[in-house]
Amino acid sequence: MIYDLIIIGLGPAGLTAGIYAARYKLKTLIIGRDLGQTAEAWLIENYPGFQDIKGMELIEKFKEHAEKLGVEIMQMVPVNHIKKENSIFVVKTGDDQEFRAKSIILAIGMQKRKMGIPGEKNFLGKGVSYCATCDAAFFNNKVVGVVGGSDSAATAALMLSEHAKMVYIIYRKDALRAQPAWVEKINKNPKIKTIFNAIPKELKGDDVLKSVVIERAGKTEEIALDGIFFEIGYKPETNL
Ligand SMILES: Cc1cc2nc3c(=O)[nH]c(=O)nc-3n(C[C@H](O)[C@H](O)[C@H](O)COP(=O)(O)OP(=O)(O)OC[C@H]3O[C@@H](n4cnc5c(N)ncnc54)[C@H](O)[C@@H]3O)c2cc1C
Incomplete structure (x- = not known):
């Protein structure tokens, strides 16, 4: 045939x-x-x-x-x-x-872009995720981070806020670039806190993810969290 x-x-x-x-x-x-x-x-x-x-x-x-x-x-x-x-x-x-x-x-289609920082591969499935829709339910009442500032990051954060007790959006610029309609929802959501001008540098933990080290204004800070979702864009799928 x-x-x-x-x-x-x-x-x-x-x-x-x-x-x-x-x-x-x-x-x-x-x-x-x-x-x-x-x-x-x-x-x-x-x-x-x-x-x-x-x-x-x-x-x-x-x-x-x-x-x-x-x-x-x-x-x-x-x-x-x-x-x-x-x-x-x-x-x-x-x-x-x-x-x-x-x-x-x-x-x-496309595939999710990886951050490429130490710990990202090790903690994949042990706190690191690239799909909030798939994994949000694993973080009921936990603290999570979302890296990125686009529509994908914004919607991931909003969705995660329905499960997690606290969601940090970690974004390298000084304002989210998601659609204003999403940004408005984020600003009204008491469970979401946005950390601007911040770049994740390393993920730490033992068997599972425990924290992310970020760099902000030339200084490093460590934020305790249970999960982190990378929403930093896509690259074309070239698997064929
Ligand atoms: C969390 C999230 C929220 C989004 N929200 C919105 C929104 O609100 N509004 C909006 O307009 N857009 C949104 N988008 C974007 C939208 O989903 C994409 O633009 C759209 O899905 C792209 O369609 P596509 O068919 O090009 O690729 P994809 O949807 O990525 O589909 C690619 C297909 O190729 C298949 N494939 C790849 N390689 C192989 C292979 N080797 N063998 C077999 N199959 C293969 C995949 O399995 C998949 O079926 C969102 C995306 C995400 C991730």
Whole structure:
């Protein structure tokens, strides 16, 4: 069986491409490792037609839309390799299946940027996280930090404040650059404290994370916390 099109990536880009392909009556398969970044979004408030909607709910709607139009979807399946045999693309998945198509679209999104400080790798899963939606519930009544000042950092902090007893936003500049609507919510939230002009330098702990060392105005300070979430941007996914 040869598909007209295989799309790799089950985020909004891949699913939108799938919806268009189906409308052009192309026999289409979408393969995705997961549902992409949208699934991590706690609340989306800028998608026209929905005043607010959970990211997971929105991406499930995209998926349902594509499926209703006849697009085949394989979820939780990584693609490991793509090669070309004559004019046909051969897509090999992590479970050793092969799929063939006349064309492919890569819609593989981005990956979270790492801070690259001592302790970051050691405490991954032991206090260090890159996904508030996934891990917030582990920090009920704990103290956490969020590094960054963008929309992602702001929404992560707001979400974490529903679980943690205290959330420190640690940001290298002197004002958050998130949308004012998020900043307003942060400023009104008594559980969130923003530390400006601060750069994390090291994470410390024993079996689990215990503190972050920050540099502020040329001095170092140590803040005790149980978890830290890095929301410092993305870089293009280049795994294929
Ligand atoms: C916490 C958070 C909150 C956000 N909130 C908002 C918001 O409120 N409003 C807004 O407009 N945007 C928001 N965004 C951004 C939005 O989610 C992204 O812009 C959007 O998801 C990008 O879509 P994409 O399809 O390009 O990539 P992604 O959503 O990243 O999807 C990439 C897809 O590629 C797949 N993939 C990658 N490599 C492989 C491989 N080798 N094999 C198989 N599959 C692979 C992934 O599994 C995934 O399915 C938010 C993002 C995050 C993380």
